[in-house]
Amino acid sequence: MTHIGSFQIHHTDGPARSGELVTAHGVVPTPIFMPVGTQGTVKSLSPDDLENLGARIILGNTYHLYLRPGDELVARRGGLHRFANWPHPILTDSGGFQVFSLAGLRELSEEGVTFRSHIDGSKHFFSPEKVIDIQRNLGSDIMMVLDECVPYGADHAYTEKSLQLTTRWAKRCREAYPRGAGDQLVFGIVQGGFFEDLRRQSAEQICALDCEGFAIGGLSVGESKQEMHDILQCTAPLLPSAKPRYLMGVGTPLDILNGIAAGVDMFDCVLPTRNxxxxxxxxxxxxxxxxxxxxxxxxxxxxxxxxxxxxxxxxxxxxxxxxxxxxxxxxxxxxxxNLTFFLDLVCGAREAIAAGTFASYKKGFEAVYET
Structure with a gap:
């Protein structure tokens, strides 16, 4: 299979797996780390730098690019690939996490989320359909659905209500861009906070949608490493094995290796560039x-x-x-x-999975980095 959206697993070593995801702008080897290019640029680096590092896919941010320079301007420039002169795959998030982080500046409703810009305080509205429209203008290879990332410590009742809203929004995103509408892929996002029953409920609902891949959201929001690990171990096996699995915004070296050990294929985090x-x-x-x-x-x-x-x-x-x-x-x-280190980390993981030595590869990093 070589059609856009196809995902092939070439090797497994326990739950860990290595494979390839086909996108409109190239093939992405997995497991993969995606450098974060929030505003259409990975801070301080040029596209040539990223090429030389071996980056295969980068991440852009829907919220920030919508505010400036504006998704319609980017569309008039030929899309984000051409605008930023990056010819390889791009994943754009939905902006949901950024809106979540603006807790004092946003208001949720069934229709979507109203928020104020962190730049000038101007008022804006994101519906599921609007988020897809923005990402279509950006022309990213992988578009994320709009979701609500619940804050750490949210109770069971609030978290369940939130995941149901996320499911309804995800359905609207998929309806706004059905399979076959173009060359862009849509990934659903599993929420459910830190309740295993709600994670199972969310996974069942989201994975029933006709998405090309599925993500685990709502982690790395203030929880302990053990809590993150427990939810990851619970959630990853619930996602379809034939589709790519993406752990959003999680990113120490051991977090990534633990994710790979659980069967996750894709990772992003600002940690290496910010640090x-x-x-x-x-x-x-x-x-x-x-x-x-x-x-x-x-x-x-x-x-x-x-x-x-x-x-x-x-x-x-x-x-x-x-x-x-x-x-x-x-x-x-x-x-x-730092980006070379993270890209080498996942490259080494791919090689270790193929060789059947992933457990020892992971153990080598555990000896150096504290959990």
């Missing part, structure tokens, strides 16, 4: 806080096991100097390294 700008770097020997004084005269490379431009070219002393001087090059070099 890069804050001077925290991920290496094969653990995390490095590059601003520490101990690196002031350290001529060694950041990570001897990494082949990225940053590690091939510069010393820890120079990287520390750039960071403490707030030089813009610091953000670029640190981001190049």
């Amino acid at each position: 890069a700008r804050n001077g925290t770097l991920f290496t094969s020997q653990g995390k490095v806080n590059i601003k520490r004084a101990e690196y002031q005269e350290d001529d060694s490379r950041l990570d001897p096991a990494c082949g990225c431009y940053t590690c091939r070219t510069f010393s820890k002393a120079y990287l520390r100097h750039l960071y403490t001087s707030r030089e813009l090059l610091s953000y670029r070099l640190n981001t190049i390294h």
Whole structure:
């Protein structure tokens, strides 16, 4: 199968699996990490940088791109791929999480969500149909349905009411862009908070929809690692094995490996890029806080096991100097390294799954990174 939307699993190692998802702008190997390009750009990097890192798909944000420069402007420029000069696959989220984070500036209803812009306070409205229209204008390869991400600590009654609303919104999104309407794919989102019965209920409802893939939403919202792990273990097996599974916004190295071990295929998180700008770097020997004084005269490379431009070219002393001087090059070099680490992490996972050694591969990272 090579048609757009087809998903083939090539290897399995327990629940972990490696495969390929076909999109209109190329084939995505899985498991995959997607760098976050919120406003049509991965902060501090060019498309050439991303190519050189081996990025295969990036993520854009519907909420932010709607506000500026505007999805209709992007459409007039030929879509996000052409506008940003990124010829490879793009996934756009629905904007639901951003609206959720604006708790004091939004109001939910059956029809959708009314919210105020974080930029200028102007009033806007997202319906399920509007969210699909925006993503059609952006021209992303994968569009996410509108959902409500319930806050951590929400009770059972509220969470159940919310997941039912998310299901109704998901149906409207699918009806607004039915299978065969074009080359874009639609992914449904399973919610249900931290209640296993509600996760099962949401999965049953969402997976009954005619979507090309399914996501696990509502994690990494303040819960403990154990709570996240428990819900992940409960939810992932409920998603169709023949469709890609996406864990939204979750992203330490061990979170990703635990997700892969549970059978998840796709991941995104701002962690590697945000931490890069804050001077925290991920290496094969653990995390490095590059601003520490101990690196002031350290001529060694950041990570001897990494082949990225940053590690091939510069010393820890120079990287520390750039960071403490707030030089813009610091953000670029640190981001190049952190994204290389995350992309190498999932590439290594794909190879380990194919070789039947994923458990030992995961254990190697557990020895270096705390859970």
